[in-house]
Amino acid sequence: MSEDKVIPVRVAIRCRPLITKELNEGCQKCVRFIDNEPQLVLGSNRSFTYDYVYSPDHSQLEVYDSAVKHLVKHIFKGYNATVLAYGQTGSGKTYTMGGCYDMVGEIEKGVIPRVMQELFNGMEDRPEYSFTVKVSYLEIYNEDINDLLCPMSKREPLAIREDATGGIRLPGLREKTVTSYEETLTCLSMGGQVRTTGATAMNNTSSRSHAIFTIHVEMKKKDDEYVQFKFKD
Template sequence: MNPSMSKDEDKGIAVRVALRCRPLVPKEVNEGCQPCLTFVPGEPQVVVGNDKAFTYDYVFDPMAEQEEVYTTSVSPLLSGLFRGYHATVLAYGQTGSGKTFSMGGTYTSAQENEPTVGVIPRVIRRIFQEREKRASSEVTLTVSYLEIYNEDILDLLCGSKDKPAISIREDPKEGIKVCSLQRGVPMATP
């Protein structure tokens, strides 16, 4: 065992699942909706109704701050990224469940250090901070950004009205890849 490896790295766990539950929105409160989830204190577990318990790697209740979500479940991925590992953060859920808030937050460049900033701006900031620390290394960073909605793959970086058909394919050598996805040009340090 490498003493610099964390317990999670030593286990070789490739996928971790985090559950983030948003608070009721005003419309739901006005309609008389009530929360149906109970959070088990000190455990990554949520109970639906009175009897269906589900355990995840991480559970964030409606009061969890963006910083806690990022620090606990996303930041460790970035440590591996600069050691050469791939990292993916996937936000999944129904419309209105809080994916956009968790991933982007209420971000504008003027709000760069606000607590409501989501995962993506925090990751970008950390990548550029780490890149500056490694001035003697060559770092190439490209970005793709997609959304899967109703089984359609949407390229969120493609500004063209005539968007190319995008499909997911499995290549025996490269693994799963998204074909025709726009890739951002290599980025320079801001």
């Protein structure tokens, strides 16, 4: 298959290891993985096949390199892309995406920080282009949309509006211009610290909202090109 062939949706499943609470309660693994195949078996005979399958032994880097890295390359070709993490509370969505960046080291760095690093490295490799990068970060909690890059003292719920082309707009959502990987990490960290959290049976500091971190990239050479990258947790 050509690397440039566009596949609209690819699905990956990642199984996290048992946490201490589960081990103490005597929980056991109920999933088996098929060697060299994107397939897992639930129970004794129920098998499921996906585009990518990751066991608890797979690292953050392995997940990124196989399932996400190629999307960054296509960003420079003018494609939009979205990475969506879906699962129940405590399943490891925020960890995989990297929304808890302040709490992990380089090895445990998640998808979003790795994409940002790859993106800025790719920009340095293309001196014939000029780039403008802007980021936004919002959460959806109890049907309210909050701007995570807006100071708490000035924050008000945002309203969804439809534009003339049928697209969705959020008037008032802040887009911060960033010029480096480090600046982007600061925005990710700042927004992550003010996300709505709460204790659950699975996680004492579980993120109780849905969050979307968006990177807008503008490339300029002879003709303007505009692309964007979205992350949803």
